[in-house]
Amino acid sequence: MNTNPLQLTRDLLHYNTINPPGQERDCARHLGKLLETAGFGVKYHEFAEGRTSVVATIGGKQEKPPICFTGHIDIVPLGAAKWSRDPFSGETDGDRLYGRGSTDMKSGIAAFVVAAIKLAPHLKNSPGVVLVLTASEEVGCEGAKYLAQEKLLDRAGAIVVAEPTANYPYIGHKGLIWVEIETKGKTAHASMPEQGDNAILKMGKVIDALEHFDWKHQCGVDCHHVMGKPTMNIATVHGGLNTNSVPDSVKLTVDMRTVPGIDHVHLCRSIESLIGPLGTLRKIVETPPLYSEPDEWIESVFEVATPFIDGKPAPKTIMFSTDGADLKRGYRESSGGAVPTVIIGPGQPELAHQTDEWCSIARVDQSVEIFEKIMRDWNGI
Numbered sequence: 001m002n003t004n005p006l007q008l009t010r011d012l013l014h015y016n017t018i019n020p021p022g023q024e025r026d027c028a029r030h031l032g033k034l035l036e037t038a039g040f041g042v043k044y045h046e047f048a049e050g051r052t053s054v055v056a057t058i059g060g061k062q063e064k065p066p067i068c069f070t071g072h073i074d075i076v077p078l079g080a081a082k083w084s085r086d087p088f089s090g091e092t093d094g095d096r097l098y099g100r101g102s103t104d105m106k107s108g109i110a111a112f113v114v115a116a117i118k119l120a121p122h123l124k125n126s127p128g129v130v131l132v133l134t135a136s137e138e139v140g141c142e143g144a145k146y147l148a149q150e151k152l153l154d155r156a157g158a159i160v161v162a163e164p165t166a167n168y169p170y171i172g173h174k175g176l177i178w179v180e181i182e183t184k185g186k187t188a189h190a191s192m193p194e195q196g197d198n199a200i201l202k203m204g205k206v207i208d209a210l211e212h213f214d215w216k217h218q219c220g221v222d223c224h225h226v227m228g229k230p231t232m233n234i235a236t237v238h239g240g241l242n243t244n245s246v247p248d249s250v251k252l253t254v255d256m257r258t259v260p261g262i263d264h265v266h267l268c269r270s271i272e273s274l275i276g277p278l279g280t281l282r283k284i285v286e287t288p289p290l291y292s293e294p295d296e297w298i299e300s301v302f303e304v305a306t307p308f309i310d311g312k313p314a315p316k317t318i319m320f321s322t323d324g325a326d327l328k329r330g331y332r333e334s335s336g337g338a339v340p341t342v343i344i345g346p347g348q349p350e351l352a353h354q355t356d357e358w359c360s361i362a363r364v365d366q367s368v369e370i371f372e373k374i375m376r377d378w379n380g381i
């Protein structure tokens with residue numbers, strides 16, 4: 001069986017899982033087959049045609065729940081700039097492995113799959129390991145949300161998200177919520193604006209209200225001791241058709257990054273009441289904030305990672321969001337308790353989504369070591 005992490009990453013890079021449209025099925029089946037051969041129980045779940053996530057479990061029959069490792073199979077589009085390397089063939093140059101998904105995050109998946117396959121013979125009668133390989137993380141964590149909502153996740157006592165962190169263990173990230181606000185009016189000839197109702201003027205008032213949004217007053221929280229402050233960015237405005245008409249529709253989108261303690265439903269209601277009859281609000285995507293206060297298990301992960309980074313890690317959170325938040329929500333419901341979650345993987349965070357994305361091959365080997373140790377510690381083997 002192929003348990004070389006570089007080769008497995010290259011095999012995964014060959015699958016074009018650019019999202020949209022995603023089409024993760026073939027890549028998911030490739031991983032599923034490998035795991036099945038190694039003794040894992042493998043289940044495939046599709047939230048839409050060809051949009052396949054994999055849940056692979058070994059052990060898991062003891063009182064202590066298994067440990068979950070997760071990664072997404074989809075990748076982002078190549079972007080407008082031309083690549084100087086082939087994005088799908090897995091070209092290498094010294095320590096660098098090039099390709100779309102080399103950093104984000106097929107190398108991370110390869111690393112924990114290789115570690116789990118290596119340990120498989122010892123995991124059968126242990127608390128176990130569950131691998132969750134998701135579809136469509138890059139478009140609103142659709143695969144992970146489906147698994148959580150449809151109750152397709154069984155049990156997990158802790159989660160490792162192998163997103164690109166250059167092997168630094170992070171203990172969470174902000175939540176993300178995008179909303180669209182629309183103001184409506186009545187069109188009229190621009191020479192007689194009094195006969196119309198100007199949607200742009202209404203949107204101006206909405207923007208003014210958003211600019212003065214008070215997180216503490218509206219949501220009760222305006223700072224987190226590790227993550228810092230929540231943010232709001234007014235990102236796009238589209239409205240008006242021609243200069244000689246009164247505009248009757250304007251749409252605006254807002255990106256908000258939230259911290260623990262801010263409930264997204266409450267946040268949307270606060271904005272709705274702030275803008276009142278001026279407009280309507282529609283939620284586009286959301287991922288809840290993810291945070292785990294360092295506990296004994298997280299401290300043990302810090303210790304495992306220490307030799308591979310500059311000194312002992314400090315509690316920090318990462319800028320991007322992950323499937324971890326939805327999976328943690330799914331596992332908390334099924335397991336009852338808190339599910340500490342760490343984000344750690346071999347990719348270079350600054351290279352995610354970039355042209356000529358690459359990953360350090362040495363780091364992938366280090367991740368295998370780290371993941372293997374974490375699995376061993378959890379299972380006492």
Ligand SMILES: [Zn+2]
Pocket residue numbers: 072104105137163164
């Ligand atoms: Zn990612």
